[in-house]
Amino acid sequence: MDWKRLHRWLGLIPGSILLVLGLTGALLAIDPVQQAWQAPAAADSLTVADMLEGVSRTISGVEEIRRLPSGVLVAYSFDGEQPRADRIDPASGDILGSYQPSVLPRWVKNLHRSLLLGDAGRWGAAIVAACMLLISASGLVLLLRHLGGWKQLPAQVRGSSLQRVHVLAGRMALAMLLLISVTALCMSAVTLGMVAIDSDAEPGVTSLPIGQPGMAGSQIPFLRDLAVADLRKLSFPDASDAEDTWKVVSRGGEAWIDRYSGRLLAWHDATPAQQFYDWVRMLHSGEGAWWPWALLLGLTAGSIPLFWLSGLLMWRQARRDLPRIGNNSPLAQADMLIFVASEGGSTWAFARALHEALARNGHRVHSAGLEHFQSGPQARQIFILAATYGNGQPPAHASRAIARIEEQRAGALPVTVLGFGDRQFPAFCAFAAAIEQALLRQGWSGLLPLERIHGQSAQQFMLWGEALARALGEPLTLDYRPRLPEMTTLRLTARQEYPGCDDRPSVILRFRWPRAGIRDRLLGRGLARFAAGDLVGIVPPGGAVPRHYSLASGSEDGFLEICVRRLPGGLCSTHLFGLAPGDTVQAFIRPNPGFALPDDSRPVILVGAGTGVAPLAGFIRRNDRRAPMHLYLGARDPARDFYFGPEIAHWRSEGRVASVQATFSRLPGGAHVQDALRHDAERVRDLVSRGALVRVCGSHAMARGVAAVLDGILASLRLSVQQLKIKGRYAEDVF
Amino acid sequence: MNKTPLLAGLIVAGTFALPALAHGRTVTVTTQLKAYGGDGAYLALYLVDAKGAYARTLWVAGGKAKYYKHLADWNRLSAADGRRLAGVSGASVGAGRTLKVTADLADALIDAGYEIRLDAAVENLRDSPAEIRLPLTAANAGRAQAGRQYIQSLSYEFQ
Known part of the structure; x- marks a missing residue:
């Protein structure tokens, strides 16, 4: 199953609606937190009858008392013609203030649960919740793949800063996101009537008038036994309807009570489904939960925009990096076949360089994804350029590549594997190695042994090209042009020379970078922040490929310092060595996150x-x-x-x-x-x-x-x- | 409870278990809701006889049966009427909107102690059973009555 594609497209498309649900969900968490602060502390032993005694002294004409999940008690009454809702203290009956159902405008909740579209919107929200479940589940699969299994879950996260934000936040929020989506689906099922959780049956009981005024609520035995903490709703009998009853909704069920005798007329147990639903609702909304839970829900919901945005940027980056290959010959006519496994698309840039170099030599070249691996009738050489994703995983599109290799009989022509990866990962280029092993097991031969390219190194790729040219017996010019990040002009301020040995002098160069304006900084332009151990990429004049140097300083130091050894024939090192104070170079920062030191006091x-x-x-x-x-x-x-x-x-x-x-x-x-x-x-x-x-x-x-x-x-x-x-x-x- | 556009001119066929409509009249009940600042209201408009016994449902606004228990009086009184919703239900009515309902009534019901009642309920707001009680008399026709919480005015006209 292509989890990555599922994750990407669900995340990008329904994810944009999920963004709305996340933002509104984060806002809605304010209510339970605020109400938890408002809720009066009631002693466990306090009964509803005690409360009614207090309330009868402070509010006249009460029609209904509700205990909200948060513990707030609201008494509804009429002040003459004016309906009132007051928060009350159950112990004394004192009015604590008037009750506002929410500090938020109503549309926030309606947007959250029905996208302001009524029942159709409720279905929409339910579908988005199902998508959220799939996004979270596929995210978990990808997270485990990226880190290398459950045991590696606490391991250090590697990758670009975008990937790290996405993966780190995912590791923290996934459990909550899964819970939120599952509870949302439960609530949708109930709201949309797919599951009925309570019986609507009315017992049809009435009070029996016996010629005397009704019994005070505080005298009714049932209410003397019912703890305020177990109350949901208490409806007083209607003053104008002699047959009306008390109606009580409690944690355990519903009761109807005769207004004159105080006798229990009917009792309906709360169904297990209702109790389960109450739990689900509490977990999802935070209402009635311990307030830090509501806060956690709010923070989790608020993290959804972060996932969406970092995911969107990662996708854009991958798309931008995907090169187009021109003059791709059909498989049947090609004598050179190139198969590519690339997660983010960067390996395709190398494939294109190889493709074009071979085509310039008059070869008919066919390039395709590794999932299409096969020999062709005219083929004389096969190349596999394979990136390794995360800790030893194949890129998603090539996940079946090894099985495909094992299904095919070996051909007589040689297959050469070139691996791409990052040495920070213990399983460096493991997928490429696994492919080579599979090919050898099947009986294929190789023109060159497996070469592992670290960190998309152009230099290493060029060297491999030279070896390939010798093996093919024809000159080969690999014109690899990576997509370069935006450059910043650095100005040399100081140089410290070392004579070095073997006629290879060295120099420590200190540069200054131009201050970025606020606008540029907001747009992420200008020189990126860097720390010692990160890399600076410098493109020498007349060159296309940057050289990377380890940084001996961080942004905080206020200068950018590198140590350069002049290599004979080295285009970039010779250029840098020749710089005089005041001269400039074009440069960009490449983060090296696995190498930077964490900010702690370990030795x-x-x-x-x-x-x-x-x-x-x-x-x-x-x-x-x-x-x-x-x-x-x-x-x-x-x-x-x-x-x-x-x-x-x-x-x-x-x-x-x-x-x-x-x-x-x-x-x-x-x-x-x-x-x-x-x-x-x-x-x-x-x-x-x-x-x-x-x-x-x-x-x-x-x-x-x-x-x-x-x-x-x-x-x-x-x-x-x-x-x-x-x-x-x-x-x-x-x- | 969803908002719906103005429900005007709804004709409710009078084909239920009622006295023969040999001498009948069409009544139009107009209910104007207050801007109470909540979601759409569930309303039950029904008739009770002189003894307070349920006679007939004229209209129920609001489509989800699970919320009918919030229209407590109507729900209790009409529980035995298996056809209480037959052809007389529609969507909930938004705050500030007007609901117009027409029904055919036998002459025998008018000036005979019958009462038009309206129960109202709004999500997260308090239920209002018996929001309005208005005797069904020829003299009351055209007289507007305000409700306790959600109804700006209710009036009926004979045609």
């Missing part, structure tokens, strides 16, 4: 080598809480590439970093940062067992080495890097 182990120390320096710089941070820093030579050296010493004296272990590989007896960790095994174990977070930044090789060393150190704690990653305690930023 932190920071491991960085080379320019990878930059985000770690940023963490330390903003460690105003003085969380115990322990830095393991690797460089080659203290005189050549000890980035942030003086600053780190200063932060150490301020207590922003608890300990610093620097290793230098080019010094005599040189060591790597892994060696320092191994040397400190005991302390690392102690920190991790106390809940420490770990952040690793540097090259692939270094990150792999660090993970291997830590696995060794943590084995005696029965912990592994993989487990820490699953718990969101271990994150890497590698390049």
Whole structure:
């Protein structure tokens, strides 16, 4: 079942009406909260007869007394010609004030339950409630998929900020949303008459006049036994109708009482269906519930616009990212087949680059979704570009892809799989790996082994393209053009140079960004807020693909700082290295939410080598809480590439970093940062067992080495890097 | 209880268990509701005889039977009349609106101690059984009477 599509379309279309029901529902929660404050505290032992005695002294001509679910008691009477409704104190009978049914205009409730359209609208609202149930249920399935199962439910949420808002709010509100939709459906069934919950039968009893005035309510035995807390409604006998009776609606049922003798004439038990319905109504409306429940209902209803808006924006983003492929040859004629599995559409941009590059070489190329996987009569190569969704899941449209591969006999031609994913997830590119495994099991061969592309890295894709060109024996130019976010102009204010080793000098660049006006800020324009560990994307002049650099500062620091090492032939690094103060670059922020540090006081182990120390320096710089941070820093030579050296010493004296272990590989007896960790095994174990977070930044090789060393150190704690990653305690930023 | 447009000129066929209509008259009852600030009202317009016994239902405004218990007097008195709704029910009447009902009455009912009664109920507001009691006499024709809570005026005319 395509839960994602169901969730999306129900959320977008009936969801827009649900938005109205949510907003009005949030408003309607005001009444029960307000009434709960108004309700007088009545002793449990107080009887209706006691109350009537009090009321008889304060209000004359009472016709009816109702106890609202909130506990507020309302006496209805006539003051001459003028009907009155007063809130009363049941113990004394004192008038507490006049009664207003609601602080809200009536249309709010009518909009909520019938969209102001009468009975047709009630059906509409019921259908929307059913949609809400489906949206919530499918949301739960997607949430579990995203996080990786029930056990991962409390895990850290990853993804773009929109996704995170949607998923985090969903995790908090789902249970309540499910409850609200189920209770709404129950109430609709009753309102629309699909379920009858009480009998309308009237007992047809009358009072028997015996030539004397009626008995005072306070003398009637039934009312002397009935607690005020159990009362729903008490109707007084009509003064002008000698045969009229008292009528009591209580929690337990309905009673008719002779006005002269005070005898119980008839009794109808409340049906279990009625009692169930009362419960449902209380749960849904909050009336009669403990007031924080009503507040919770209101907040949950108020969260619906948040889901709707973030969902809408996510959908728009996915649509925008969906590229169109031109000159797509039919399957029967194509010699190159490309099958794509993409959740948000970004993988299609890579597929298009591959498609166009092959087409330029004269190939007839056919691209399609992975759910259509099959060979063709003319096909000579098959490529599968597969993104992994969440923690190891296939994108929704390709959920049956592996089954489809397993149904088909292997062809003689090679299939090459290219995986896309995010290293923050423990199951990095797991879907692509599963596809490759399935293909190998079926007997397919591959032209190239599985390559895993992290974070839509254009560089990695280019490198894969070079390998592919060699394997195909033809030149191949992958012209990948990602959709770039809006750019902001950064101006260089300072540069600090390091000679570096092997003719690869480095520089720490500090930029300033233009202040955004209020209008731009409201529209979300201008440079996004950022924190150390996020990335800045910079597009060099003449280039199409941004390079990403880890940020060594946050917005709060008032400057944007990165550490750049000049690579031979590196377009972007060479450009940046050549910048003089006052020069500008075009840049945007890319959040790196899994890597940023949460705002708490847990100990932190920071491991960085080379320019990878930059985000770690940023963490330390903003460690105003003085969380115990322990830095393991690797460089080659203290005189050549000890980035942030003086600053780190200063932060150490301020207590922003608890300990610093620097290793230098080019010094005599040189060591790597892994060696320092191994040397400190005991302390690392102690920190991790106390809940420490770990952040690793540097090259692939270094990150792999660090993970291997830590696995060794943590084995005696029965912990592994993989487990820490699953718990969101271990994150890497590698390049 | 939904709002409905003005119900004017409703002809109610007089084919129930009543004295033969050999000598009958058509009566038009006009009920103007107050702007009481609530949802549409449920109304029961009916006749009782000189002893206060139920005679006949003229009109019931409001479509949901489960709310009829709020029209308490009518509901109780007419409980035995299995055809009390036959052809004489319609939608609830919005605040400030007017309901016009026509019915054929035998001459024998007029000036014979019969009374036109109206019960009213509005959701979340108090029920008003016996909102109006108006003796069915030739002299009362054209005389408007106000109700206790929801009715601005009720009057009837013979044709």
